[in-house]
Amino acid sequence: MSEASPKPQAEPSNWTRAIRRLLARNLPLKHLLPDRQPVYVGSWVYVFGVVAIAGLIWVIASGVVLAFFGPQWWHENGVGRFVNSLHLWSVQVFFIFMVLHLWGQYFMAGWRDGRAPTWMVGVVIFAFSIVAAFTGFISQQNFDGEWIAVNAKDATNAAGIGSFFNVLNFGQMYGLHIVLLPMLVVTLIGVHLVLVRMHGVVRPIDRKQPAQPSAEERPS
């Protein structure tokens, strides 16, 4: 008498498992936090992006303190003024190194070999960062802030967005500046970093290699 061996049963559908497998296949931890990189990464240009993120960490940290104590605090308090100064100078550092990173990647043709989405997300980050900073300058509650609002309304009205993005409305600008726009910028930077780690660092430009992303090497 012999027993028939049980047939292997198909695993029931499980969304969590599917996402875990997708991540494991496309972004294993050793790629997310690599301890080895190609030899050509030994250049200062690769530091610009990291420094920009370090600047952003200070922007967010000082911004959280300013938001906690309220928009009037830094005008009346020495410590508040210092925190506002940290905010101002870290924004400058963030932008300087973001622009250096952008130009560095341009002259390295960093979009090659399937990295066009990484480049495009980077440009969108730059655009949203400009809007985030713009709403911050408007929210200063001082002469500079009110003048920027008065002056900028002509551009936003001409673009037809003044009807729902009113630069003269402090409440709206402040809300966008401390919540929505930082969330967008940070989320997009997260996407950008995941794309960078998924694809790895682009090879140096070879004279024989086309600078455009080839169709078969684009990410599916």
Next chain:
Amino acid sequence: MNAAERQEKYYAGVKMINFDLVKEMVLALFVVSLVVIGLAAALSSPDDPAVTIQTWATKEPVDFVTTAASELAGTSETAQYGPPYNSTADAAQAVGPISPQAWAGVSTPIDTAQDFVLRPLGFAAIGNPTLTTALQAYGAASADQQQTWLTNYSTALADATVVNAEVSVASGDYGPVPDLMTGLLGLARTGALDGLLLSNGNLYQTDFTLPLLFMGDGSYLSNLAADQHLTGDQWGMMNETGMYPGQTWLWLFSFWYQIPPFNTAANTDLVVIILMIVLTALLAFVPFIPILRDIPRWIPIHRLIWRRYYRDS
């Protein structure tokens, strides 16, 4: 082939070196911390006090009254702005048939005579017989009569003097307008007009559209801005008060406002915005645009960036 396998294949044959991503991030954060704390401690940050209507009316009463008269006459910049504040014909900026300003329509309706002058004076007139009479006389007059008074008064303001904190003009046919303006100036000097223009029936007010538009119509605010190199034709978008850096990343946006034909066009803002949208789209789509994507190969800056790699390989 998944992304991880593609990366392994991409690096096949490439010499790999030891790399500490976390250490690099921590070191960068440390250096940036020193720089940011050092700059903040040494240079602080600018904070010139905001200008209020009270400040304006106190320091430049003639400019305040001249602006208020133009708001009442409907000749101020805001009164003739077009969308989103009113529907003044042909006021919206356009490039050919493209006019987002006109398409968006009037979303924040503003009647400058009512909102900036008559309604606030209505509050001030309570218990003030002179102002009550002036408001009644002005309201009872025909539109033509009102315009005649305002035109005469505005002309006389060119030679106005300030006597005992009041704006004085030569005798003339101004009807109740001088009383209205004296009442509004007094209201502004106390700071009450700032509050009345903010008041919208809600407990908290954060919408400064009315006071900022009113101040923007005068010369006081823009003269202060010009003194600080903040106006559009002074690269003002990039500047801050004092010697501090402002939004320096807006240099290209600001650049177009300095050169013809942009700085002389009636639709400058819309033209510059369209141009910047096109340029930003070009930047985003560089990987797919011939010539733009090839420039990095032609200009050998990459030879400098990867000089050690090229030298050793």
